[in-house]
Amino acid sequence: MSGPNDHLESGHDRPARDEAPGRRMRLVYDGDCPICRRYVLWYRIRRDVGELELIDGRQESEARRELSAQGIDLDQGFALQIGERWYHGSEALHRLTLLGTRSGVFNRLMYRLFASPGRAARLYPWLKACRNALLRLCRIPPIDNLRR
Numbered sequence: 001m002s003g004p005n006d007h008l009e010s011g012h013d014r015p016a017r018d019e020a021p022g023r024r025m026r027l028v029y030d031g032d033c034p035i036c037r038r039y040v041l042w043y044r045i046r047r048d049v050g051e052l053e054l055i056d057g058r059q060e061s062e063a064r065r066e067l068s069a070q071g072i073d074l075d076q077g078f079a080l081q082i083g084e085r086w087y088h089g090s091e092a093l094h095r096l097t098l099l100g101t102r103s104g105v106f107n108r109l110m111y112r113l114f115a116s117p118g119r120a121a122r123l124y125p126w127l128k129a130c131r132n133a134l135l136r137l138c139r140i141p142p143i144d145n146l147r148r
Contacts (some may be wrong), residue, residue, distance in 0.1 A: 057143050094117045
């Protein structure tokens, strides 16, 4: 059985071997969250890493069923699949950042903030708190994928 950080290449600021071109890549995000929707609209990955499939975590899908079966709570963060491996929360944000282009103000800002796994882990709880506050303000219920 592998540990939670087995997918990381220690000491390197580049994608792990799982992130080679041609691998399946899926991002499961909250389609009802205005911040999450903007993020997936604005964010661009590098062409050389392949296509990223965007999946609304509020809709039934194979990806959502997989995540629920693994106990991954989509209310605690989005999930990124690269190859066979799923990343969640700050790890997903960090990995997605490494796959991104460096063009455009938004992508450059994301890279500066989240290219470091430590910084991504420190900042992610703040992002999640803002998301949760916005959802409460807009009266949007939780995704609740683990309870359905």
